[in-house]
Amino acid sequence: MATQQTDVVIVGAGAAGGxxxxxxxKAGMRVIALERGPRHATPDFAPQDELRYFQRQxxxxxxxxxxxxxxxxxxTVATPVNSLSYxxxxxxxxxxxxxxxxxxxxxDFRVRSQTIERYGEAAIPENSSLIxxxxxYDELEPYYDKAEYEIGVSGQAGNLQGQIIEGGNPxxxxxxxxxxxxxxxxxxxxxxxxxxxREHGYHPFPTPRAIxxxxxxxxxxxxxxxxxxxxxxxxxxxxxxxVTKLPxxxxxxxxxxxxxAMVHHVDTDNTGRATGVSYYGPDGSENNIEAxxxxxxxxxxxxxxxxxxxxxxxxxxxxxxxxxxxxKHLMTHIRARTMLGYDDRHVNIYMGPSAQKHTxxxxxxxxxDHSGLDFIRGAQISVGPLALEGGPIGASNMPTPPGMRRWxxxxxxxxxxxxxxxxxxxxxxDDLPYAHQTIDLDPDVTDAWGLPAPRLTYDWRRPNELARxxxxxxxxxEMARASGAAQVLTTRNNTGAPAGxxxxxxxxxxxxxxxxxxxxGQTWDIPNLFVIGPAxxxxxxxxxxxxxxxxxxxxxxxAIANRYRNNPGPLV
Amino acid sequence: MEKTNDGRRNFLIGAAAGGAVVAGAALxxxxxxxxxxxxxxxxxxxxxxxxxxxxxxxxxxxxxDAATVAAxxxxxxxxxxxxxxxxxxxxxxxxxLALAGxxxxxxxxxxxxxxxxxAFSQERFSAxxxxxxxxxxxxxxxxxxxxxxxxxxxxxxxxxxxMLRTHTMEGMFADPVYxxxxxxAGWRLVGFPGAHPxxxxxxxxxxxxxxxxxxxxxxxxxxxxxx
Numbered sequence: 001m002a003t004q005q006t007d008v009v010i011v012g013a014g015a016a017g018g019x020x021x022x023x024x025x026k027a028g029m030r031v032i033a034l035e036r037g038p039r040h041a042t043p044d045f046a047p048q049d050e051l052r053y054f055q056r057q058x059x060x061x062x063x064x065x066x067x068x069x070x071x072x073x074x075x076t077v078a079t080p081v082n083s084l085s086y087x088x089x090x091x092x093x094x095x096x097x098x099x100x101x102x103x104x105x106x107x108d109f110r111v112r113s114q115t116i117e118r119y120g121e122a123a124i125p126e127n128s129s130l131i132x133x134x135x136x137y138d139e140l141e142p143y144y145d146k147a148e149y150e151i152g153v154s155g156q157a158g159n160l161q162g163q164i165i166e167g168g169n170p171x172x173x174x175x176x177x178x179x180x181x182x183x184x185x186x187x188x189x190x191x192x193x194x195x196x197x198r199e200h201g202y203h204p205f206p207t208p209r210a211i212x213x214x215x216x217x218x219x220x221x222x223x224x225x226x227x228x229x230x231x232x233x234x235x236x237x238x239x240x241x242x243v244t245k246l247p248x249x250x251x252x253x254x255x256x257x258x259x260x261a262m263v264h265h266v267d268t269d270n271t272g273r274a275t276g277v278s279y280y281g282p283d284g285s286e287n288n289i290e291a292x293x294x295x296x297x298x299x300x301x302x303x304x305x306x307x308x309x310x311x312x313x314x315x316x317x318x319x320x321x322x323x324x325x326x327x328k329h330l331m332t333h334i335r336a337r338t339m340l341g342y343d344d345r346h347v348n349i350y351m352g353p354s355a356q357k358h359t360x361x362x363x364x365x366x367x368x369d370h371s372g373l374d375f376i377r378g379a380q381i382s383v384g385p386l387a388l389e390g391g392p393i394g395a396s397n398m399p400t401p402p403g404m405r406r407w408x409x410x411x412x413x414x415x416x417x418x419x420x421x422x423x424x425x426x427x428x429x430d431d432l433p434y435a436h437q438t439i440d441l442d443p444d445v446t447d448a449w450g451l452p453a454p455r456l457t458y459d460w461r462r463p464n465e466l467a468r469x470x471x472x473x474x475x476x477x478e479m480a481r482a483s484g485a486a487q488v489l490t491t492r493n494n495t496g497a498p499a500g501x502x503x504x505x506x507x508x509x510x511x512x513x514x515x516x517x518x519x520x521g522q523t524w525d526i527p528n529l530f531v532i533g534p535a536x537x538x539x540x541x542x543x544x545x546x547x548x549x550x551x552x553x554x555x556x557x558x559a560i561a562n563r564y565r566n567n568p569g570p571l572v
Numbered sequence: 573m574e575k576t577n578d579g580r581r582n583f584l585i586g587a588a589a590g591g592a593v594v595a596g597a598a599l600x601x602x603x604x605x606x607x608x609x610x611x612x613x614x615x616x617x618x619x620x621x622x623x624x625x626x627x628x629x630x631x632x633x634x635x636x637d638a639a640t641v642a643a644x645x646x647x648x649x650x651x652x653x654x655x656x657x658x659x660x661x662x663x664x665x666x667x668x669l670a671l672a673g674x675x676x677x678x679x680x681x682x683x684x685x686x687x688x689x690x691a692f693s694q695e696r697f698s699a700x701x702x703x704x705x706x707x708x709x710x711x712x713x714x715x716x717x718x719x720x721x722x723x724x725x726x727x728x729x730x731x732x733x734x735m736l737r738t739h740t741m742e743g744m745f746a747d748p749v750y751x752x753x754x755x756x757a758g759w760r761l762v763g764f765p766g767a768h769p770x771x772x773x774x775x776x777x778x779x780x781x782x783x784x785x786x787x788x789x790x791x792x793x794x795x796x797x798x799x
Contacts, residue, residue, distance in 0.1 A: 047790050048767035051746035056674065064677075187776045223770035234769065345779040350764060351771045392764045396741035405717075407648040407737055408710065412655060412761070419762035420781060 002287045006032045006256075008560075009277055009291035011263045011306065012298035014092015015546050016532040016553040018241035018249070019147075020295055023557030025254040029565065032289055033249075034261040034279055036066075036298075037089035042243065045232030050391035054230040059096040061088040065448040068301055070456040072496050078442055078455045085500055086299040090257060091242030093299070094546065098229040098355040098388065099210040099238050101153045102380075102543035103144045103551075105365045106173040109133040111539045114366055115376050123376055125464045129329055129435040131538050134510040134519040134572075135555075137173045143551035143558075145176060151239040151550070152216045154181040155208030169205045169359070171367045184213045184222060188347045189423035190358035192340075193383035196479050202360040207382060210239035210547075211353055219243065222353065229354040229389040261287070262449050266294055266310040266319055266529065274529040280449055292568075293528050293560065295521075297553075300330075300535040301454035304439045304505040307531070309451065320523035320531075325516050327440050329433035329507050331540045332498040334460050336473050337426040338480045339386060339399055341418035341487030348420055350390035356382040356426070356544075363475055364542040365430075375467040377430040380542040381476060386424045395419055399489040418487060425480060427472045428500070430542045431460055439505045459496035501545050506535040518572040520556045527570050532556055631672035632679065633664075637686045639702045641667055644689075645740040647709050656757035658740055666743030666752030678735070685732035688724045689716070695723065747790045756787045766792070 008024050010017045013033040025031045052058045061068075061084045069078035087093035107114040110132040115123050124130055147153070157178045158168025183206035186194070190206070197204035211222045211233075222237040236243045249255035260282030267275045267288070276290040296303050304327045310319040318326045359382040361367060370376055387394030397406075398418065404410050442455035473490060480488040493499060509515025512524035521532040532553055534545050559571050630638055642664040651657025658664075671679050689712070693701040696715075697708050704712065715721040716733035724732070743752030745759065747767070753759060759766055763781060766788040775782065 048769070049747055049790060051742060051750055055742060055746070185773055185776055188779050191777075191779075224776060225767075225769050225771065227767070346781050348775070348778070348782055351776055351782075392745040392759065392762050393741060395762075396745060405714075407713070407717075407740075409650050409652065412649055412652075412657070416655065416761050416763075419764065 002281075002285070003290060004032065004288075005290045006030045007291065008032070008293045008295060009034065009289045010295045010297055011277060012036075012092065012296075012302070012533075013090045013241070013246065013257060014087055014297065014299070014533075015094050015241060015549045017295065017297035018091060018094075018245040019550055019553040020297065020532065020557050020560075021255055021257075022245040022249040023554065024561060025249045025252040027557075027561035027565070028254065029561070030254050031249065032256045032258060032291070034263050034277065034289070035090045035257060035259045036262050037087070037259065039090040039246075039257060039259050040095065040232060040242065042233070042236040045234045048225060048227040048231065048234060050227075050389070050393050053096070053227070053232075054387075054389050054391060055393050057083060057230070059087060059089060059230070059232060060084050061086065067445055067447055067453045068456065069442045069445050069453050070458065070498060072457075072459045074457060078445070078457070080445060080453070081456075081497075085502075086301075089242075090246060090259060091240045094210070094238075094240040095232050095242050096230050097240075097546060098353065098544075099240075099546075100356050100544040101148070101155070101208050101210045101547040103141075103173060103175070104137065104541050104543055104548050105171065105367070106137040107366050108539070108541040108543070109135065109137050109140075111377065111541075118366065119370060119376065123370070125432060125462065127434060127436075128432045128464070130432055131507075131509055131514055133538055134508055134515075135552075140548075140551050140555065141173075141176060143554040144547065146554050147547055147550040149180045150554075151210055151241075151244045152181060152212050152219070153179055153208055153210050153239065153547070154184050154213040155179040156183040156206050158205060167205060169361050170203050171361045171364070179208065181213045181216060184209060184211060184353055185224065187224075187349075187352035187357060188345070189349055189383045190352075192345075192347065192423060192483070193358045193425065196483050197360045199482065200479055202362045204358055204360050207356050207359045209353055212237045212239065217244075224352045226350045226352055226354060226390050231389070263306060264309060264449065264451055266296065266306060268310070268312055268319065268526070272312075272314050272526060274526050293530070293564075295530045295532060297532045300502050300505045300533065301439060301456075303531050303533060303535040305441065305451070305454045307506070308441055315525065320516060320525040320529055322525050323512055323514070323516055325507060325514070327438050327505055328435045329504040329538070330437040330439055330456060330458055330498070330502065331431040331433055331504050331537070332458065332460065332502045333500045333540070333542075334429035334431055334465060334469055334493065335426065335499045336429070336469055336476075336490065336492045337386065337424045338473070338476045338488060338490040339418075339422055339424045340480050340483055340485035341489070342421045342484070343486040344484070346420050347423045349385045349395075349423055354390055355384040355388040356380070356428070357384050358382060363472055373467070373471065375464045375471065377432065377468065378542055379427040379429040379468070379472045381425065381427050381472065383423050383425050386422065392419060395422070398422070399491050401487065401489065422487070425476045427469070427476060428542055428544075429465070429469055429472060431540055432462075432464060433504060433507075433539055434462070437504075456498055458498045460493075460498070461496045501534070501540070503534040503537040503540045503545060506531040507538040508536045509538060518570070520559045520571045521552065522556075522571050524570075528568065530556065530560075630668050632668050633671070633682075637683070638664060638668065640686050640690060640700070641682070641736070643702045643709065644713065644736050645743065647706070647713055648737055648740045649744055656761050658744065660754065661744050661752050661757040662754040663740050663743030663752050665754075666746065666750055667739050669751040670739065670742075675739075681727050681732075681735065685727050685735070688727075688729075689732070692721050692723050692729075749790050756789065759787055
């Protein structure tokens with residue numbers, strides 16, 4: 001057994017862990033980050049290969065080695081899911097993501113109180129476990145700003161210090177300054193969608209992205225090759241943690257990244273204090289890191305599983321789980337999309353940054369009046385390819401008109417005609433938290449290390465979510481039918497399966513009774529143990545989570561470097 | 573050390589002969605193309621086949637199963653004049669190489685699936701799948717797709733059909749280095765220009781078909797990448 005000692009050990013060098021690694025090592029702390037996957041370099045991503053990266057998911061976990069199982073309810077047996085969307089390398093999901101980088105709305109941080117103020121408590125579904133966040137937009141704004149400027153985000157401001165800016169998102173919470181980089185160029189799907197949305201009185205704007213529209217910090221501008229979602233960027237224009245924060249950490253001399261490291265236990269002493277972590281090396285060896293601060297920052301499955309696996313007599317239901325909330329309140333973005341196939345124009349959807357190219361926010365959050373509607377919250381509506389990236393393998397699941405099979409000569413002609421003439425208007429729908437939507441340990445399925453697989457128990461088909469989905473699809477189909485497109489074909493997820501951007505499992509809250517961690521991701525039970533990342537989100541909103549994960553990581557790094565370090569103990 | 577593609581050719585001819593009704597013509601056409609005298613296959617006309625031209629035999633399938641899979645793929649994406657199909661794109665070669673490599677864990681899935689398909693075909697039409705006409709083959713595939721096909725245990729008919737469809741699409745549209753999408757047949761079918769490293773503002777502003785340079789694949793860009 002190899003043992004090393006350090007000030008801070010971080011499990012997972014992704015969106016959150018990479019930022020903490022850079023900020024804490026820059027503050028002079030000795031940091032070791034443990035990463036299950038490899039560390040790539042930009043030249044690795046030269047092959048723009050849809051089969052390898054999108055279809056076979058080369059940058060995502062191997063579902064055979066690292067299974068995650070799902071069951072629709074507790075009466076059924078969970079089976080392994082066949083694809084996982086999070087990352088499996090240094091830089092985590094930011095290496096292969098579409099780089100959509102939202103600030104949440106002001107009311108996304110106080111959904112419960114906003115709903116009660118405007119519609120009364122009865123509007124919240126009876127069995128939802130909805131709570132407000134313990135952090136406000138205003139408190140997080142400086143850290144959103146820091147994230148946008150430090151990693152490099154391109155966008156069009158919609159609300160600059162309270163002034164609404166034409167061409168941006170009028171529903172945006174006020175920002176203190178503009179984006180560091182102007183928005184990326186529009187492709188034809190963006191042009192079509194922009195016109196359509198304006199004709200319906202909506203407010204379209206370019207989706208903000210952590211992709212450089214101009215050279216920035218020594219990296220080149222985007223070349224619009226279209227290989228974003230699922231791919232590593234072949235020129236380093238995508239502002240992944242791999243090309244932004246990890247080099248900063250390297251430069252301090254205080255940072256060590258250990259790859260191929262599968263952390264399986266958070267170690268504690270008999271006072272309940274975290275003392276470090278244990279991990280299997282790439283050769284299967286057992287290793288140990290001793291640290292003053294332990295930061296658990298992998299994706300939600302592993303964050304939850306690691307605490308469940310590290311239970312002690314003091315915490316028999318999972319480490320730092322005196323609240324009983326560990327593994328609960330799983331949320332995922334619900335998706336629906338409508339394909340538009342044009343006879344009179346090409347769209348060439350394979351060009352330019354892939355998913356969610358151009359957005360309307362008119363039906364998201366509480367941006368529209370829900371009075372008389374039988375649901376709360378909404379969806380981001382955007383345009384893009386059918387399958388998040390625009391290659392022909394992804395598009396080959398193209399929906400067909402009623403009566404047309406998805407194979408044979410008719411399908412061939414349909415696909416051959418509409419591949420370059422299609423776009424999809426997609427809804428990314430909010431999902432409320434419910435305590436019975438859970439992550440726990442699968443009793444039957446183990447991973448390549450012999451550890452029990454994370455098991456999801458989840459079904460989004462609840463009355464509030466179904467009503468919201470139907471409403472949003474109606475709005476999309478109204479636009480699509482008015483578009484002049486020859487084909488208008490809607491696809492929905494009817495199985496209840498979890499879709500994208502999973503969140504929850506170790507939620508933050510205002511007090512130890514309702515949550516696992518405080519707003520800094522510090523566990524209420526063990527002050528030197530932090531859980532950082534989307535596991536912390538108490539509610540999700542319709543926006544992609546990454547920029548909020550990053551802003552929270554910057555806030556926590558600030559609190560650790562400037563407060564906790566001098567005075568270890570509870571930060572709240 | 574020179575190699576010819578005789579073995580590979582025999583494999584493909586065998587597949588074509590077994591599937592004479594449907595899959596035959598294009599496979600035979602492809603398989604019987606002779607290298608010019610003295611020309612090695614490695615620098616011959618088959619560069620887009622990637623690994624394929626080095627193979628002495630089919631990498632996984634026996635001749636009969638190869639013919640069945642080729643015939644299924646051709647019904648899923650049939651060829652027509654100016655509309656390349658699965659045979660034209662060499663989807664069989666893609667699946668064969670994948671089952672010998674990345675998808676080796678699905679070998680028995682295919683072996684059993686093809687066996688069950690032929691048993692069902694015998695029961696329905698008293699002939700193996702490859703001997704049926706197009707309409708009969710479609711009837712068989714429809715029964716797989718809707719789950720009504722009988723006699724399947726593992727894989728189930730719908731799972732087998734779904735896998736065949738997915739792998740046919742991969743063989744049509746994955747880069748030719750994986751053994752299908754021969755001569756960019758699949759990309760040309762749908763108008764995908766391949767792995768372009770950049771598109772210009774004018775490209776993005778156009779609502780016409782992309783009129784850029786020729787189709788770009790991994791082998792096209794490889795020499796530039798590797799300096």
